[in-house]
Amino acid sequence: MHNLNSALPPSLAKGPVAMNMNSMGEADVFGDEPKISARGVNFYYGSKRALNNISIDFSPRRVTAIIGPSGCGKSTFIRLLNRMNELVPGSRLEGEILLDGLDILSQACDAAELRKRVGMVFQKPNPFPKTVFENVAYGLEVNGFTDKHLIEEKVIDSLKKAALWDEIKDRLNDSALGLSGGQQQRLCIARCLAVSPEVILFDEPCASLDPISTAKIEELILTLKKEYTIVIVTHNMQQAARVSDRTAFFLMGDLIEEGRTDMIFKAPRDKRTEDYITGRFG
Amino acid sequence: MKRRDIVQKLGFSALFACMAANVLFLGGIIFFIAARGLGSINWAFLTQAPRDSMTAGGVAPAIVGTFYLTLGAIIFALPLGVACAIYLTEYSPKGWIVNVLRISINNLAGVPSVVFGLFGLTVFVKYMGFGISIVSGSLTLGILALPVIISASQEALVAVPQSIREASLALGASQWETIRKVVLPAALPGILTGVILSVGRVAGETAPILFTAAAFYVRGYPDSPFSEVMALPYHIYALMTEGTHPEEQTAIAYGSSLLLLGLVLSVSMLAIYIRARQRKTYNA
Numbered sequence: 001m002h003n004l005n006s007a008l009p010p011s012l013a014k015g016p017v018a019m020n021m022n023s024m025g026e027a028d029v030f031g032d033e034p035k036i037s038a039r040g041v042n043f044y045y046g047s048k049r050a051l052n053n054i055s056i057d058f059s060p061r062r063v064t065a066i067i068g069p070s071g072c073g074k075s076t077f078i079r080l081l082n083r084m085n086e087l088v089p090g091s092r093l094e095g096e097i098l099l100d101g102l103d104i105l106s107q108a109c110d111a112a113e114l115r116k117r118v119g120m121v122f123q124k125p126n127p128f129p130k131t132v133f134e135n136v137a138y139g140l141e142v143n144g145f146t147d148k149h150l151i152e153e154k155v156i157d158s159l160k161k162a163a164l165w166d167e168i169k170d171r172l173n174d175s176a177l178g179l180s181g182g183q184q185q186r187l188c189i190a191r192c193l194a195v196s197p198e199v200i201l202f203d204e205p206c207a208s209l210d211p212i213s214t215a216k217i218e219e220l221i222l223t224l225k226k227e228y229t230i231v232i233v234t235h236n237m238q239q240a241a242r243v244s245d246r247t248a249f250f251l252m253g254d255l256i257e258e259g260r261t262d263m264i265f266k267a268p269r270d271k272r273t274e275d276y277i278t279g280r281f282g
Numbered sequence: 283m284k285r286r287d288i289v290q291k292l293g294f295s296a297l298f299a300c301m302a303a304n305v306l307f308l309g310g311i312i313f314f315i316a317a318r319g320l321g322s323i324n325w326a327f328l329t330q331a332p333r334d335s336m337t338a339g340g341v342a343p344a345i346v347g348t349f350y351l352t353l354g355a356i357i358f359a360l361p362l363g364v365a366c367a368i369y370l371t372e373y374s375p376k377g378w379i380v381n382v383l384r385i386s387i388n389n390l391a392g393v394p395s396v397v398f399g400l401f402g403l404t405v406f407v408k409y410m411g412f413g414i415s416i417v418s419g420s421l422t423l424g425i426l427a428l429p430v431i432i433s434a435s436q437e438a439l440v441a442v443p444q445s446i447r448e449a450s451l452a453l454g455a456s457q458w459e460t461i462r463k464v465v466l467p468a469a470l471p472g473i474l475t476g477v478i479l480s481v482g483r484v485a486g487e488t489a490p491i492l493f494t495a496a497a498f499y500v501r502g503y504p505d506s507p508f509s510e511v512m513a514l515p516y517h518i519y520a521l522m523t524e525g526t527h528p529e530e531q532t533a534i535a536y537g538s539s540l541l542l543l544g545l546v547l548s549v550s551m552l553a554i555y556i557r558a559r560q561r562k563t564y565n566a
Contacts, residue, residue, distance in 0.1 A: 116454035126445035129468050139453035195453055
């Protein structure tokens with residue numbers, strides 16, 4: 001196991017890493033170098049501070065769930081990881097976010113390049129008003145793919161990976177807006193997979209879906225984690241418990257607690273986490 | 283019946299009366315123009331040039347002239363207007379300069395059309411030396427169409443959901459790729475609606491072409507963009523003010539009016555149809 005402690009700033013040393021070993025004496029981190037680490041991140045909308053000194057690591061090929069009540073900063077945080085919040089006028093970010101050890105906030109890192117590596121699935125399904133095929137091919141086209149056969153192959157492959165192929169293989173040239181909500185969301189996942197990202201960010205992906213569509217997406221997330229690093233924001237604690245390996249609890253812009261999902265739900269260390277997961281507030 | 287029910291009935295009746303008055307005006311215009319103009323319209327009227335000191339024959343050169351002027355105006359105003367709308371909605375930093383720009387564009391829509399005509403005369407006809415020609419008239423009409431095209435395009439662009447812009451950016455597309463491949467195609471029906479509405483407006487304008495393009499009578503059809511042309515609205519104006527044989531010419535003027543009205547109304551219907559189709563695509 002790597003000794004992470006020595007490499008980390010003091011702010012993090014009293015965070016999750018200090019609790020490397022849980023009560024059962026087993027390692028609490030997964031032993032790989034973190035895929036993404038945020039160090040001392042502060043984020044401001046104008047003069048309003050939305051995130052306070054967040055430090056957290058995301059392990060490769062694991063699902064990390066971010067939970068917390070509305071307005072706790074969980075969506076704000078996940079949108080920093082692919083620099084989507086840059087688009088908000090008057091916003092400001094302090095701290096470091098490293099992807100494979102490289103600072104994604106530095107001048108050297110191009111936002112478009114970053115977003116190819118760190119894909120995102122949004123709260124409401126947002127397919128383009130184009131055909132199913134064009135939706136998935138879009139990311140390939142803007143990333144310089146011109147070979148029609150290769151594009152077709154990748155589109156089919158992505159639709160299969162997103163568990164959508166069997167349902168829509170005869171409707172590739174129909175408008176994506178004619179699909180059901182759940183199908184649209186899986187189409188958005190396929191669209192994201194097509195550009196071969198390394199990390200996939202899910203921002204409350206099931207918020208507008210029915211239970212059956214939600215179950216399909218959750219199943220899909222569990223399959224995808226074999227290949228991708230996944231971060232999922234959810235307001236649904238059962239969902240976090242079902243799909244994630246690790247869980248982080250945010251409250252009013254602070255990261256209260258982060259650890260193995262079973263530990264967070266069975267034996268939270270912080271009183272506020274316990275109150276939230278037992279439904280005393282939120 | 284309770285008092286408030288009576289008040290409600292009266293209120294609705296008043297609203298209905300106002301609506302009916304509107305329909306009545308439109309119906310009245312169409313009815314009177316049709317009643318006086320329908321008699322002159324026949325195949326020869328649509329395909330022949332005027333004859334016998336404008337007392338007989340058709341208005342074909344005026345139809346052709348109006349077509350060229352309108353086409354020229356749209357070719358000039360469409361790219362300029364759409365580019366301006368893209369800058370204002372997608373790129374421009376929010377601030378007072380942009381607000382001033384927006385207000386200026388809205389004010390442009392309020393400038394009387396005869397003022398555009400004088401502007402065209404000074405700048406295009408005289409200063410740039412295009413003379414009284416299709417080019418000068420088209421440019422003048424184009425400026426007149428700009429505010430309509432800009433505001434329709436802005437509305438269409440703003441109506442494209444932010445979520446699909448984000449989807450495109452999140453896939454690694456640049457802002458320009460996002461605009462060109464996602465936002466513009468989605469906004470296209472709305473932009474087209476604006477274009478078609480401005481076609482209706484441009485085709486019917488008289489004052490801007492008065493000093494810049496139109497002639498009372500031109501032998502044959504225009505052979506270059508720098509030719510003077512006849513145009514339907516000016517033809518009507520000229521027949522009614524400068525005609526020497528009022529009896530025959532008034533009938534021709536009404537026939538031309540009916541033709542112009544029909545053209546403009548069918549163009550507007552097309553705009554309504556396209557907009558309805560667009561709504562359907564978004565709600566599918």
